[in-house]
Amino acid sequence: MSVEDTVAVRVLLADDHPVVREGLCAILESDPGIEVVGQAGSGEEAVTLATRLLPDVVLLDLRMGGMDGVAATGHILRQAPRSKVVIVTTYEDDSDILRAVEAGAAGYLLKGSSRAELIEAVHGAARGGTVLTPSLATKLFRARAVEPAPLSARECEVLRLVSQGLTNADIGRELFIGEATVKTHLLRAFKKLEVSDRTAAVITALERGLLA
Structure with missing residues (x-):
């Protein structure tokens, strides 16, 4: 077994709803290969903790009071460039997905994702992959399509x-x-x-x- 297989993926959770954070934490820690090293209740707190803890993966809520998930993504990747950010949200708007990806997020998951999808997303992001809830793949493709410049x-x-x-x-x-x-x-x-x-x-x- 390689060293990579024996080292748990260190995860930071950020969501402004404590119940959601606890639920995600319980799901992730049911996998022996994942360790939740911190929880944040805002984008600002997520940036502070990510800078200090340098987690492998940060799971960020998209819409929080104050700094939202997209803004926090940019700050985290500047302060902790080795960390991978995955947006976890209830929203699946095309523009939100594109904003998150353009900010450098490694993935975009819906909160309705299954336990298996969430755990696989964390491991996938830690390995450097791009993770996306299957139902969002078409939306991302459409959102990333270059819009023609409007005629005056x-x-x-x-x-x-x-x-x-x-x-x-x-x-x-x-x-x-x-x-x-x-x-x-x-x-x-x-x-x-x-x-x-x-x-x-x-x-x-x-x-x-x-x-x-």
Whole structure:
């Protein structure tokens, strides 16, 4: 048996509800390979304890009074860079998941996760893996998809006139702007839509409902 197999994963719990903390603690300590070394009732306390205890894994509630889990994640990873942070929450909003991952969290679990999922998540995070409640995988993929840059009102207006068959000169007269300015708006729209010509720009904008 290797040294890694004989050393318990040291865990810090952070949740502003004592009952939740105690419940998580009981679940984790039922596994002989996990040791809960501290409990925090706020994000600020979690940062302080993580800095002092240097746990292998920190289980953080997402929404706490004062410093939330995402902010605490950033502070913890700066103060204790070897620690892995796993967000444990009742919320599964796409933007929350993305914020947590972008802050450096190694995982995102729902409080409704099973005992086995929670314990495996702790061991997985300690090994350097990324852990995510299965039902959240699709949400994370969607949240991490790059959102196309929005077209400005003027760019939409220019493309709308292009769709009507107007030339740059016609559009300039219609909008009381110079032909060079029309071209600038078009080039910016091309870049945002990731296309290279007027026809493709109009088609893509229509598909995205930008010219309705």
